[in-house]
Amino acid sequence: MDSGRKLTAQELAELALFLYQEGDSYQQQGQYYHAKVRFAQSLSVFRKLGISNETWVAALLYNLGRISVHGGENKQALAFFEASAHIQQRVGEEESVADLFQELGRAIAKIGDHALAYWLLERASRIYQAVGMQEQSNLAQKELSRVAGLTSSLEDGISPASHTHRPHEFAIQIDDQAKERFIVTVDGEVQWSTDKGPDQPLTLGLTSWQVVSIDH
Numbered sequence: 001m002d003s004g005r006k007l008t009a010q011e012l013a014e015l016a017l018f019l020y021q022e023g024d025s026y027q028q029q030g031q032y033y034h035a036k037v038r039f040a041q042s043l044s045v046f047r048k049l050g051i052s053n054e055t056w057v058a059a060l061l062y063n064l065g066r067i068s069v070h071g072g073e074n075k076q077a078l079a080f081f082e083a084s085a086h087i088q089q090r091v092g093e094e095e096s097v098a099d100l101f102q103e104l105g106r107a108i109a110k111i112g113d114h115a116l117a118y119w120l121l122e123r124a125s126r127i128y129q130a131v132g133m134q135e136q137s138n139l140a141q142k143e144l145s146r147v148a149g150l151t152s153s154l155e156d157g158i159s160p161a162s163h164t165h166r167p168h169e170f171a172i173q174i175d176d177q178a179k180e181r182f183i184v185t186v187d188g189e190v191q192w193s194t195d196k197g198p199d200q201p202l203t204l205g206l207t208s209w210q211v212v213s214i215d216h
Helices: 009-028 032-049 054-070 074-088 095-110 114-130 134-148 160-164
Strands: 168-174 177-184 190-194 209-213
Touching: 009 032, 009 054, 032 054, 032 168, 032 177, 032 209, 054 074, 054 095, 074 095, 074 114, 074 168, 074 177, 074 209, 095 114, 095 134, 114 134
Parallel strands: none
Antiparallel strands: 168 177, 168 209, 177 190
16 A cells, blocks of 8 residues: 555545554454554554544554553553553543543453552543443442452552553554654653654555554
């Protein structure tokens, strides 16, 4: 899939969406490597749009975290999940935010970071309560109680919220070389930098691309 000319904003938006949808399809089929490639490409194309719809980035990071879990890369998964949560918390009290926090809390609890899971489930429950979804809030509270019993840090009085006060840095790589880098701050801002030269025609095959955490 190549383009020998500069794409318009509309074409870039359509391409980013196509790559995301194809990545999602690969993920549902269990073809995680190809899904990871497409999500990385979608993120890079999205960056070219130069718009601030960071919810798109949050969705891509969430899916990359799910793929990392399947690959046993729990440290990478936590970075993706936590960065996704940072971005989504900027949206405010909406059902979609609570849904993501609940999914993140469940996924993170399964890979053993119970303090972060507790923080996310608590926020999900609070948002559900605020938007009048009492049944969902109660469910999140039950999951919260279950997680609270699994972590000694909560019993020792350590605030789970303090666990999340760290930025995350990522690189979009092609053939293990960084093409673009970005940081997700604790306030959920996505700050981009670039390690590449002048724009080259996009080459979007099904190999070589990936997004990796480069936290120090």
